[in-house]
Amino acid sequence: MVYKGKCMCGSVNLEVDGDAMAMMVCHCKICRSWSASPVCGATLFKPDQLKITKGKELIDQFSLSDGHDRKWCTKCGGHLFTDHRNTYGVIDVYSSILESFEFKPTAHINYESTILPIKDGLPKFKDFPKDFGGSGEILDE
Ligand SMILES: [Zn+2]
Numbered sequence: 001m002v003y004k005g006k007c008m009c010g011s012v013n014l015e016v017d018g019d020a021m022a023m024m025v026c027h028c029k030i031c032r033s034w035s036a037s038p039v040c041g042a043t044l045f046k047p048d049q050l051k052i053t054k055g056k057e058l059i060d061q062f063s064l065s066d067g068h069d070r071k072w073c074t075k076c077g078g079h080l081f082t083d084h085r086n087t088y089g090v091i092d093v094y095s096s097i098l099e100s101f102e103f104k105p106t107a108h109i110n111y112e113s114t115i116l117p118i119k120d121g122l123p124k125f126k127d128f129p130k131d132f133g134g135s136g137e138i139l140d141e
């Protein structure tokens with residue numbers, strides 16, 4: 001399955017080929033200020049699953065820290081994906097910009113920073129799961 005996505009103005013188009021490796025809801029302050037939203041849907045793909053099909057030259061990035069390159073469209077300001085390939089080996093393509101993509105998170109991360117507690121029965125990691133370099137500690141909903 002190939003999922004097509006685009007920025008708000010449609011100048012940048014992209015595709016991801018195949019299923020996401022992981023889907024999580026992130027509550028961290030950085031995602032919140034970047035997305036201007038109380039939570040952020042992290043959808044992780046391998047770098048080779050992502051293809052920019054239009055408007056590559058319009059993409060700029062902001063990196064608050066090394067290895068977390070947040071990409072956006074310079075025309076509309078719409079956010080596209082965060083390139084974590086040099087830290088976690090993955091790219092987080094925002095599932096909210098992918099057409100017909102079903103966002104089915106399996107966990108919440110950075111829940112210690114939440115401003116929107118969500119009681120959905122999924123595990124609530126204080127920071128990150130152990131395999132992402134976190135403590136693996138689980139918090140109450
Ligand atoms: Zn745009």
Ligand SMILES: [Zn+2]
Pocket residue numbers: 026027028029030031032040110
């Ligand atoms: Zn985050």
